[in-house]
Amino acid sequence: MAPKDLQRSDEHFLAGFFEPESVAIVGASNNPMRATYHLVGNLIKLGFRGRIYPVHLSEKEILGIKTFRTVKDIPETVDLAVIGVSYTATPGVLKECAEKGIKRVTLIAGGFSEAGEKGKRVQAEMARMVRENSIRAIGPNALSPINVKTGFCISFHAIDSIKPGNLSLIFQSGLYEPRSGWLLNDFNYHLNKLIDLGNKMDVNEVDALGYLVEDPETRVIGIHLESIGGDGREFLRLIRKGAAQGKRVVVLKSGKSEAGAKAALSHTGALVQGNDRVFEDAMKQCGALRARSLEDFFDLTRALERFGPLSLKGNRVFIATFPGGEGVIVTDLLEQEGLSLAETGSATLDKLRPVFPSWDIPGNPWDLGLTMQFHDPRKIYQTVIDAMIAEPNVDGLAIQMHPQSLLFPKEFMGIFTRAAQEGKPIALWLAGMESGRHENLMWLEERAVPVFPSPEKALRALAALHRFSRS
CATH class of the missing domain: 3.40.50.261 (Succinyl-CoA synthetase domains)
Structure with a gap:
């Protein structure tokens, strides 16, 4: 079987690395304690649909797949060879790939140009071999590549899903x-x-x-x-x-x-x-x-x-925190990141008044801790976010979440997605919590609402979005 064309006129040569239809894994192992065990294991778990050819001198099968002693014994010229043997054996395997007509290789082993004059000489010889045989090579000293769409993943670590x-x-x-x-x-x-x-x-x-x-x-x-x-x-x-x-x-x-x-x-x-x-x-x-x-x-x-495709054209941000003191700190952080505290107009203050305490308070920064002593948190979040969506002086929102909000159903979390749906970026933070640790937070992030473990990270993200939105 012929290999995938090295480079069509309309295709970048790296396409063959990211989308191989056949791959040789040289140095694959049946031993779960060996790093190279997962080179084949991950391809199986992630559903790679291409043809996999483990190469090992003595094993008959690796993870249920027939094994070949050398790349020369493989019944086709594979699209990609991933060479996971030691640095001393790597040049020899690369030569076998050249003799087989393989045109793409990933060289995993280190110990070459970074390891002194001898390593530099060996790497230079491999570079010469690559050039003379029209091979394209990633590495050495590299684990590559990963293409999530096709389930192709070269890694030393067990990866169940991406x-x-x-x-x-x-x-x-x-x-x-x-x-x-x-x-x-x-x-x-x-x-x-x-x-x-x-x-x-x-x-x-x-x-x-x-x-x-x-x-x-x-x-x-x-x-x-x-x-x-x-x-x-x-x-x-x-x-x-x-x-x-x-x-x-x-x-x-x-x-x-x-x-x-x-x-x-x-x-x-x-x-x-x-x-x-x-x-x-x-x-x-x-x-x-x-x-x-x-x-x-x-x-x-x-x-x-x-x-996603959201942009932050202006730098005016609404912030809401639980401790009032954190609101002051976050206001300072805004300035440090090149953002500014948005000014809320009288019409917006009127919209917020139903969730005020019995006295007037500033509209920005908003004191969640204070207002939740008097009103239901769901009503507060909904009122505040709806008001800021309509406020023309607000470009983006940065809002602190309370740990108990994780107990609320996803329907409640939908309040936070309204701003993004209306084109206003919103960044949330929940102290010390990574977003992948709770299904509600992951649900938010699927809807263009990133969640951070600190206000510093939330504001840095908004500032970055603003920077790209201006360019």
Whole structure:
């Protein structure tokens, strides 16, 4: 059987990595204690419909699938070979792939350009082999790729399910891998595609970005970089192109300190070059948002994906908190994030008056703790949100949830979705609670209402949405 065409004239070459019809898993294992056990196990659990060929020197079957001693013994030329053997065995398997006519490989093992002069020489030899045989290679030192739609997932961790979404990620290292259980469950990440580039011997961030910018199922792109291995001008051009198409790009660049740059060199062999301030300015000019930290990167990419097509054109925000003191703190946070406290008009105050205490109070920030001493919380939330939807001076809402609200039926949660339905972004926070830990919160996030464990994260998300809405 012939392999899928390496690259049709109308298709990016990475399509064959994300949508293989056949895959060889070299180094697959029957031992659940081995990391490579899940390379085949995840494909089965996630419902990958392509043909799977485990390759192992001694096993007859792996997880019920017939095993082959080498890639040369497989009865077809597979679309993709995932090479999960040791770094010493990797060059030999790559040579066998070349002799078999396989044109796409993922090289998992580390120990090459990041491991000193000997490793650099071996990687250079593999790069030569790849070029001479017209092979495209991800890695080495990479776990890739993931395509949620097709159930294709290369990971060392057991993954039972992935929620489909419109977020695609480009990583230069597997820093997401040990967090995968948390990201896909408690954190409530919704993914489309993921590619880990590793040492970028062949495929680099420019290739990956070029593919995702044209991917109709990708609306948000998250990029982790230790260095730019491809054409820097083309990288910036692609970000601008994505921004022009309405795609939101978040970039986390590590190695900005001298110590961090040295760590990147020893980790993936990446030589971090250039002034960090110049990089920061370039990201702003081309329409990308730079994440402040790894935590910020995950928070922003999740929030922007869950907001969906909503935009925040203005920076005027209504806030509602339980403690009055938290309202003051959140007001300060608004200013720090470049947002402002919305002014509510007299007509809006009249709408709020039925849930006032026996005296007049400000309309913004709203004191939930005070007003709930006098009125039913459901009536308060409904009155406040309806009033802010109609208030022309309010662009977005940031509202604190009470833990007891988790006891309310989903019908009550529908109150929070009204703002998003009317085109006004709303961010909620429930102290210390990740959204994936309760069905009501996940229900909200399916309806473009992201939920955060703190007001800082909620306001940072609104600020990011505002930034992209202005560009």
